[in-house]
Amino acid sequence: MAMIMNKCTSVKLARKLSHPCCFSSDLFSLTANIRPLYPSTAKSFEFPALLLTFLNHYSVSPFHLNNANVHFTFDFNSFYVSFIDNSTHKTHLNQIHAHLLASGLQDCGFLITKLINVSCNLGEIRYARKVFDEFPDPDVFLWNAIIRGYSMHNMFGDVIEMYSMMQMAGVSLDCFTFPYVLKACSGLLALEMGWRVHGQIFRHGFELDVFVQNSLVAMYAKCSQIRHARMVFDGLYDRTIVTWTSIISGYAQNGEPIEALRIFSQMRQSNVKPDWIALVSVLRAFTDVEDLEQGKSVHGCVIKMGLEYEPDLLISLTAMYAKCGQVTVARSFFNQMKLPNLILWNAMISGYAKNGYAEEAVGLFCEMIGKNLSVDSITVRSAILACAQVGSLELARWMDDYIMRSEYRDDVFVNTALIDMYAKCGSLDFARIIFDRTLQKDVVVWSAMIVGYGLHGRGREAIDLYHAMKQSGVCPNDVTFVGLLMACNHSGLIEEGWELFHRMKDYDIEPRHQHYACVVDLLGRAGCLSQAYDFIMNMPIEPGVSVWGALLSACKIYRHVTLGEYAAEQLFSLDPYNTGHYVQLSNLYASVRLWDCVAKVRVLMKEKGLSKDLGYSLIEVNGKLQAFRVGDKSHPRYKEISVELERLEKRLMEAGFVPHTDSVFHDLNYEETEEILCNHSERLAIAYGLISTPPGTTLRIIKNLRACVNCHSATKFISKLVSREIVVRDANRFHHFKDGVCSCGDYW
DNA sequence: GTAGGGTTAG
Known part of the structure; x- marks a missing residue:
């Protein structure tokens, strides 16, 4: 049998049929078994010959053949038609159309709608449009069919265009039209259009249709209008699991995982049972907040519901465990998936990269390339992050070379990652080359380069770049200032750093721990230890580990034992299992030859079960x-x-x-x-x-x-x-x- | 013939 299979379609079908982890073989045997059914069953049809052609060629589903009303109810859902040899689609569609014309059925809206649906399912969207355009007076079904076709192929601009044309043609919209159109607005992030469509929905009286309302919630959420999504959600009496999932994932997508989780528990209290997509959304929220314990409890729920072999849940579990640092557990889920899946690989690679398993991340990335698996911008960004951690300039050069030959060479996100990578692999010159050739630099690109200069103690260049950035009309953000302060600190530009710290308020940027820590470092470097201490005492936020760590470092350099001991005490209570703090204190004692105290620190570490990190x-x-x-x-x-x-x-x-x-x-x-x-x-x-x-x-x-x-x-x-x-x-x-x-x- | 999910640089 000719097998041109749409991956996504086959997964959907497999999901309906059998154990998902071995879908390919099951799919084949199933298709093989049902094929012989057609000829005998087909004979009993009274329907025109062309519909038999339809069935024989475009359906492998036995489910509808036993139905007495088969000629009015058969189903041409996308997943039943994906086994056809691509090269013959066009011919078959042409034949069918010719049959329709020959039988004088070219004006039968029902059959033409079917033809359009089948054409769209087969990916022959332009053919579908041709058939549509030739039809004299399309009704709402026909319009919906062509709109559906564009929507299912993510051709959202065409969806909107057809929607306008439909209205101009004076055809009244129905409740099936809006979900497609709203999905297009989401896909295009076309909020203005979304607003207008919302108005239409009111005017046409679809404000109670649950499909339309769910689509509205999703549209507002995707267009970053979570408050509006929430308003629609709050106004709904009839909430389905889809409604709940839309708002939960909406909060997660808009960077409010905590609210997402709060709504999830509200959903549980309303006795709505989550399905696998809801669980995927909730897992994402726990992944975002890196809450391993809660993530594990969702995992338990997945097992209880018997969904542990659901491929997309496997992906979410992989992502959750990987991001929470449990890369070995994540890898075992990863290994369970037999079919390649880009998102799964991305989750594993970024999980490795984020948790310091840089070599594993780079290894997996190379494996993808070696196996000719397709990668996307997220894959390369995660791989670049991993290269930055490895620190090898040679590897960085290889990665850069790969990007230059790929479709990502002008991707601003990828270039930002490359700038960071080169800076961390020791070459500011190469970082600068990427920076210079990046068009349309946003604040993140500028900041990456400034941070790079900071890392290497090239304070003057960092400050020059900061002025150039402002000159080009880009506003600094909090990361820009971290880079600048770090740069001043690493190159001894104490006054400049102090001045820049006070410029932050000009941009309404609230200093965070890192900024305060940089200032403590600056003061410390200048030997102004008591000023540093006063500065900490006057901080508007509770000083954290980075701030006390900076003070302890300064005390070590200037051998200030009492203040160092105080900083160390704070560190031990805030971060008791970090070996580095104990080593710093011990080194401080050693620098003034207080060997008894060195020994005491050693005992303290032993009590906590800590040993000095191996250098x-x-x-x-x-x-x-x-x-x-x-x-x-x-x-x-x-x-x-x-x-x-x-x-x-x-x-x-x-x-x-x-x-x-x-x-x-x-x-x-x-x-x-x-x-x-x-x-x-x-x-x-x-x-x-x-x-x-x-x-x-x-x-x-x-x-x-x-x-x-x-x-x-x-x-x-x-x-x-x-x-x-x-x-x-x-x-x-x-x-x-x-x-x-x-x-x-x-x-x- | 309609709606919801998962990977994301500094």
Whole structure:
């Protein structure tokens, strides 16, 4: 049998028929079984020969054949006609039309409506339109048929056009017309048109039709008019599960998941039983708020209702678990789906990317390309985000190259992601190239570039770009200011940062935690610790982790123990299981040689079951990332690395480098300390980079933790000794080491 | 012949 199958159609049919996870084979056997039924059954029809042609060619459904009134009730629903060889559609339709003409039935509105419906179902929308145009005086059924055709193929502009023409022709609309037209308004986000249609609905007296009203709720919700959707919803006495689902998903789509969930519980109280689409909508709301526990309870509900094999629920569950960080659980749902589905893959890739499983995300993306699966803008954006996290410039180049050859090269969202990616992979130059070639830059594009400069401590350029942005008529937003403040902070532009912070109110932007944290950082950097403390005390919002963290960092740099202890106390109560805070406090104690206190912090961590995060560094050599841990001897070239390390050590000593022992977490004796220091992962990566690349090559290193004082200082020396630029991405920012100086100005 | 859902950059 010729099989040109519409994926979506086959899924719908399979849903009606059998276990969804193995639909393809069931579908085949079912079609095979019922085919032989036709010839014998068909003989008993009294209907004209052309309708037999219809049935034989365009229907594989046995369901209607046993019906005594078959010639008036048979069904040409889209999913029953999707098995026909595409190339013969046109011929068959032509034959049928010819039969109609020959039988003098060309004016039979009923048959022509059927012909139009079948043509639309087969995707022959232009043919349908031709048949429609040739019909002398179309009635409302015929108009609805052609409008339905355009609607089912998402040709919304044509829907609206036909709707206007229908009114001009003086045909009165019925309650079937409006849902198609409203769907078109939603699809086009044509709110004005939606308003007008709403007026028509009133005038035609369809304000009680539940289909029309449900469509109105959905239309307003899709056009971001959730308040209006709510007004229609509140005015409805007769609410079906579709009504409830429309308003629930409307709130979720408009960024109000909490309200969506509140209405869901209201729905449950009204004893309306959710169906699978309602559950999908509710899952989305819990996914948005990343509420794993509630998400799990919906999962329980899905199982209770026996819907756990519903493919679209599997997708929603995958998305929910993935976004809530349960990527392994998500992956098991992902693996259950045998047929490729773009949204499922997107959910898995973005879930991986969002939760730090960057390699898995990139891997899946490559798998998609390898398998020739179609991707969309969401797929590439998630993949770009993952590349940004990996940090490899080579991978970033590959991704950029892929985008340049794709249909997304002018997509402003994709380009924003690319700018961010290049900035995080260490190349502002490439980021700038993308930025410069992006037309119609919105505030997000500008902010991404400003944040990029900020990340690399290029404060002046960030501020210049900010002025250029304003000049081009784009208004800054809160993210722009995060970028600017970060840029000032990372490059020591203390007064400029302070001034910019106060400019925020000119744009009615309420500072958030990140902005306050940047200011505390700025003050801290300038050594104004008591001002920083006063600033925190006068904040209009409750200071959070980022703010106290900034203060603790400053206290560590300036060795201010009492204030540091206070900041640490706040951090421990707000964020008790974050190892970083304990390490910072311990490093503060170590810097003033308060070894007893260092030990106390260690005990505190032990009590909480925490251990210091293992440091590692990655270095990219010839497009490959190599990982090194502290004291790592496992590398195949360890012998050479170790020789290089010793050589470096010697040269460092000769150049007058003195190790800073206080960056070691434990109280060790001097020799051991020094040995561990030069075995820090960063140094291993540098040594490997030096022996693996030609002289003068920039070394690019990615660390999982913040730079330690000792490595930072040693790396400055090394950059001068070996005449190399060394670019290090630590957990917070970039350090560009060159000629013995670091771009961070020794404050990070 | 009609209505509702899932993936989304800084």
